[in-house]
Structures are given as structure tokens and as C-alpha cells.
Amino acid sequence: MTLAAALMVSVAHAPAWAQQEPVRIGVLTDMSGQFSHEAGEGSVAAVSMAVEDFGGEVLGRKIEVLVSDHQNKPELAVSTAQEWYESRGVNLIANLINSGIALAVAGVAAEHDGIAIVNGSGSSKLTGEGCTPHSIHYAYDTYSLAVGTARELANQGHKNWFFLTADYAFGHALEADASAIVTKLGGALEGSIRYPIETTDHSSFMLQAMASPADVVAIAGSGTTFINAVKSAGEFGLGDSGKTLAGLLVWLTDTHSLGLEAAQGMILTNAFYWDRDDETRAFSARFAERIGRPPHMGDAGDYSSTLHYLKAVEAAGSTDADAVMAKMRETPVDDFFAKGGVIREDGRMVHDMYVYQVKSPDESTGEWDVYKLVNVIPGEEAFRPLSESACPLVKK
Incomplete structure (x- = not known):
């Protein structure tokens, strides 16, 4: 058998996700600055845990997590988001601590058929004059x-x-x-x-x-x-x-x-405390094993929203932003973070505080x-x- 023929056989028998572009989730956060303790390593761990708990693939495609430090510079965050959506095939950008950055990246997501889910930032403008059809404000707001x-x-x-x-x-x-x-x-x-x-x-x-x-x-x-x-x-x-x-x-x-x-x-x-009930304690114990401390509301929100997104992709049978957003809105959030949470048309995820x-x-x-x-x-x-x-x- 020739080398070319061998490669053709290998590709033909490869898993389905190996023949397709992965579903990519980008964690755009502060990894080194003054908000890194409220995001950074914790947000990356939370998103990664959600991907692992979901099984690591969706629609027969591998799920990849990309990470970038926006350094609290809006221009850097915007250029990273544009590159991710345009060139890297990123479907969802998560965390987005720093409200100025979150507002800017939400706009980029709307322009590029991507989705942005904000857990790190709090400005209520994200569901006010800064709302978009493709952005969700999840954990808390001002x-x-x-x-x-x-x-x-x-x-x-x-x-x-x-x-x-x-x-x-x-x-x-x-x-x-x-x-x-x-x-x-x-x-x-x-x-x-x-x-x-x-x-x-x-x-x-x-x-x-x-x-x-x-x-x-x-x-x-x-x-x-x-x-x-x-x-x-x-x-x-x-x-x-x-x-x-x-x-x-x-x-x-x-x-x-x-x-x-x-x-x-x-x-x-x-929005969240690790010692609230048995479910929060169970998740928090796993999270603490990973990074050495319990999760806070941003971490818990990053995990919950990522899992909610992946379930919506599976239910929609597509990564198309409009289809996935529709599934996310029509499906209640019911997990350790929130019971009966609902995503409204303004992008606000409503839950108990x-x-x-x-x-x-x-x-x-x-x-x-x-x-x-x-x-x-x-x-x-x-x-x-x-x-x-x-x-x-x-x-x-």
C-alpha cells in the first residue's frame, strides 16, 4: 500500500470530530492584573471543567478551550475577539471581566455571528443600551x-x-x-x-x-x-x-x-456561595481540588453558562449563534448555580440572589x-x- 493510500484509509477511519473543525470556546480574561483573582485561573478552570464534564465533544466535534489575557486593555480585547471569531473559528467567548471590555466584545460578537457570555463583569448596561442578540449577562449585575x-x-x-x-x-x-x-x-x-x-x-x-x-x-x-x-x-x-x-x-x-x-x-x-447547600459544596470540592480554593460566583457562573451553552448546541444540532441562543433562552437553567434560571430577550439570566x-x-x-x-x-x-x-x- 502506498503512503497516500495509507493516509486515505487513516482519515476514513478517524473519529468524526477529527475530520471537522473543533467547537472552540475562548476564555478572554484578566490573567495577570488587578482582576485576576476574580477571574483568570479560576475562569479557565471552570470553563475547562464544564467541557470535560460534558464529555469533551459535541455534535461529533472535539471541544477546544483557548485562553487569552486581555490585560485590561479594550483595544487588545477587541482585536483578540475579532481574530478568534474571524480566523480561529471561536464560537463562544466567556468570562470577559472588566465591564468596558465586556461591552466592547459583546458588540464584536454581534458583528461576527459569535456568542459572548459575561460572568466577570457587572455593568447593567450589558442588558440595557449595550445589549445584543448574541450576548448573555449571566451571574450578576450592578x-x-x-x-x-x-x-x-x-x-x-x-x-x-x-x-x-x-x-x-x-x-x-x-x-x-x-x-x-x-x-x-x-x-x-x-x-x-x-x-x-x-x-x-x-x-x-x-x-x-x-x-x-x-x-x-x-x-x-x-x-x-x-x-x-x-x-x-x-x-x-x-x-x-x-x-x-x-x-x-x-x-x-x-x-x-x-x-x-x-x-x-x-x-x-x-449570586453564589460555596457552602450554600449540598450541590454547591459538591461542585466546590471538585473545583478546589483543581486550583486550591473554593469557587466564587464568577467561577460558578462560567461553569454553569458553558455547560448551558454546550447543551444548547447539542439540542440545536448546530453552532449557529441564532439557533443556539434560541435554545439557551427556551431552556431553563437548573443546576447547582441556579434553579429555574431564565435568559430574557435582553440577555439577562434571571435567578435568585x-x-x-x-x-x-x-x-x-x-x-x-x-x-x-x-x-x-x-x-x-x-x-x-x-x-x-x-x-x-x-x-x-
Whole structure:
């Protein structure tokens, strides 16, 4: 037999997926910067676990996971997304931490018949004026974070707010959504300061916050900027001044980095906690074996949404974005992350949210035992109603 004939026989008997382009999922995230603890390695692990649990192939095609560090540079994220969709055959881009980047890449997905699922970023603009037919905002958003935390603090009698806001898309959206909720609850807005996200010295900002008549100082930021601001609040004695510190986005990894001594008593809203029930504990144990810590809501959302996507591809019998999006919308999300979750026409995945309080050191029984449940917010109350949506895809 000639070499050419042998190769023809080999190809003829190869698995079906070996003769086709793989289904490719790109994880576009922050692998090295200030948001890497909220995404990065965890998001890659979560997406990879979902692919493995699905069986590694779909429609007879192998599933590949690509990874790229966007370095928090929108122009780099956009060029990577364009290359992935146009030249690398990527079908889905996942994670997308950093709201400015998520908004930009959602637009690229819409232009290239691709899908973008956001778990890392929170700006509610993603399902407002920035919505697209091919993007999904999955784990949380600024509206749901504000609803949970502002309501709980209002119930405790804390209604006058001052904002320390990180000066980028996510921080602006978080302040805007929280301000609207505070006002609706009869509270007062006593002022705000916007600071560069690279800021490490919050002393001047903190002094202005402490001089305000507000009883709540809310930090509208994420990642290293949030951690530095909380530490600064402790150093300046904010808690002793009678003011309450509110973290409007607090990741599990943030609480762990701060330590319970510094973070105890803080009220926060979250989409997922590893110790919520038997299902969350089972997934979290597997995840922790992989990277050495429990998952937070971004990790859990990346896993859940990737699995939901792959099930939709299988049900649609195609990777065509419109067909897959239709299947994702018509099929409820029912797993350890969410029960009866629904993807609306604006791309918002609606599910329950949870209000937690950070435990004191005496209450904790282990390194990652940090939250106690305060309240459950039903999905229909947690997220912005469609009647108030600015998404052009929503029929009113």
C-alpha cells in the first residue's frame, strides 16, 4: 500500500470530530492584573471543567478551550475577539471581566455571528443600551448588587449614602444603580468621589467620606481597588466613626484577602456561595481540588453558562449563534448555580440572589467559612424589570 493510500484509509477511519473543525470556546480574561483573582485561573478552570464534564465533544466535534489575557486593555480585547471569531473559528467567548471590555466584545460578537457570555463583569448596561442578540449577562449585575445591599441596609436604618467610586464603566454603573435604589427607598445621596482604578492611596478620599453626613460609605469598585479601600477605611477608623462600610461588589477572594478581622459585619450581595447547600459544596470540592480554593460566583457562573451553552448546541444540532441562543433562552437553567434560571430577550439570566453578612472570626469554623445568609432575593425582584429596560431588543 502506498503512503497516500495509507493516509486515505487513516482519515476514513478517524473519529468524526477529527475530520471537522473543533467547537472552540475562548476564555478572554484578566490573567495577570488587578482582576485576576476574580477571574483568570479560576475562569479557565471552570470553563475547562464544564467541557470535560460534558464529555469533551459535541455534535461529533472535539471541544477546544483557548485562553487569552486581555490585560485590561479594550483595544487588545477587541482585536483578540475579532481574530478568534474571524480566523480561529471561536464560537463562544466567556468570562470577559472588566465591564468596558465586556461591552466592547459583546458588540464584536454581534458583528461576527459569535456568542459572548459575561460572568466577570457587572455593568447593567450589558442588558440595557449595550445589549445584543448574541450576548448573555449571566451571574450578576450592578442592579442586583445594589438592590440586595441597599435594601438590607435600609432595613437596618442606614439610608444616607456617600460613594467612593472606581472611575471606569463598572464603577459608574454600580454607583448609578445603587443611587437609584437608595433614592427609591427614601434615602439621601450625600456625595461621591471617583478615583482612578490604579489608586493605592485612598487617604484623601476617605477623609472626605468621613467628613460627610452620610451613615453609609459605599465602595463602588472591584478587585485590588476595593481591597485597598476597605483597608484604608480600617486604618482611618471608619467603623469607629459610626458610619457603615458597604461593599457593593465583594468577591469571596476579596473577603479572604482582607481577613475576617477587617471585613467582619460587612453586608454584601452575591449570586453564589460555596457552602450554600449540598450541590454547591459538591461542585466546590471538585473545583478546589483543581486550583486550591473554593469557587466564587464568577467561577460558578462560567461553569454553569458553558455547560448551558454546550447543551444548547447539542439540542440545536448546530453552532449557529441564532439557533443556539434560541435554545439557551427556551431552556431553563437548573443546576447547582441556579434553579429555574431564565435568559430574557435582553440577555439577562434571571435567578435568585443572596444577601450575606461577613462572619466574625469567632463565628468562622475554617479558612473559607466567611459568610452567613441574611436574605434570599427572588430573581424577579433582584434584576431590573423589562418595563424599565433600555435594551432596544425589548418589546414594550
